Amino acid sequence: MSAPVIVLVGPMGVGKSTVGGLLAERLGTGFRDSDADIVATQGRSIADIFVDEGEPRFRELEREAVRRAVAEHRGVLALGGGAVLDDATRELLAGLPVVYLSMEVGEAVKRVGLNVARPLLAVNPRQQWKTLMEARRHHYTDVARVVVPTDDRTPEEVAEAVLDALELKHLPAEELRTPGKENPA
Template sequence: MSVVLIGPPGAGKSTVGALLAERLGVPFTDTDAAVESEAGRPISDIFVQDGEAAFRVLERQVVVRALGEDPGVLSLGGGAVMQPEVAEALRDARHRVVFLDVTIADAASRVGFDTSRPLLLVNPRAAWTRLMTLRRPTYEALAALTVPTGSRAPEDVVDEVLAGLREHR
């Protein structure tokens, strides 16, 4: 079984994922970092040089491959779930999908809406809100568990995720 963390930018997927994997004694994979490693450059450069479509192709390949490897704890980029192949792979019973939910205020304080997040470059607050409105139904539909992360210590979020996973076995 693997635990897959989904949610918007700033939800804490990478931070919570690393702590959760440590507590479970399993590997942790951040698919955004895996995409950058495979491409040999930052995601923002892929967006600028090749476009979003090229990034999504690479992202889909990395995520579907990671899901097939039963990775332990996996953190997905915020938009990965919007790709039909990724959503279908997440429906596999081997994966426990956890939606880390966050408000825009908490997300903004965490990510600062900087240039490393290419979809948030122009009017970042409006872009984040628009993306969240579009993605929330998919996050909710795919998740076996939803955990709010706003104004909480990552360790507290991990505790809630672990409790929720035990409860939903």
């Protein structure tokens, strides 16, 4: 069975999309984000889905988006922060090259200020972030093959750490720019 070359999990704001894009570029493959898939298929923001239909409906959409992405995508895949809450999703990730990008609350404050329009952080964002992490951290570590801390690291440094941790070789810069060498996966 084919599967994504790397699956990134971790909390909101950790940089899964940014690092995922860098990894895809360095590996000469495609990048996919399950949250972006949901937004594209639903034609509205995740915040709007939460408000209009509630978190349970969003989690159903998320479960299906992850299932579809794992089945179809062969490149780097980033999952939404809460995707690991679903038992079926965690089972689906078993045996895949999952990387948990971790960060502490102080880093979260620096990156997103915890005042960005995130539906689960609407009231008392610092405490909500801590509460979410307490509920999710064990799921992230359970599904992950490796954990890569992102605190005080640039996205480029995190991408290199992921490649090193998974013992993956990235393409030399000249190959990345050569037409026909890409694998859009």
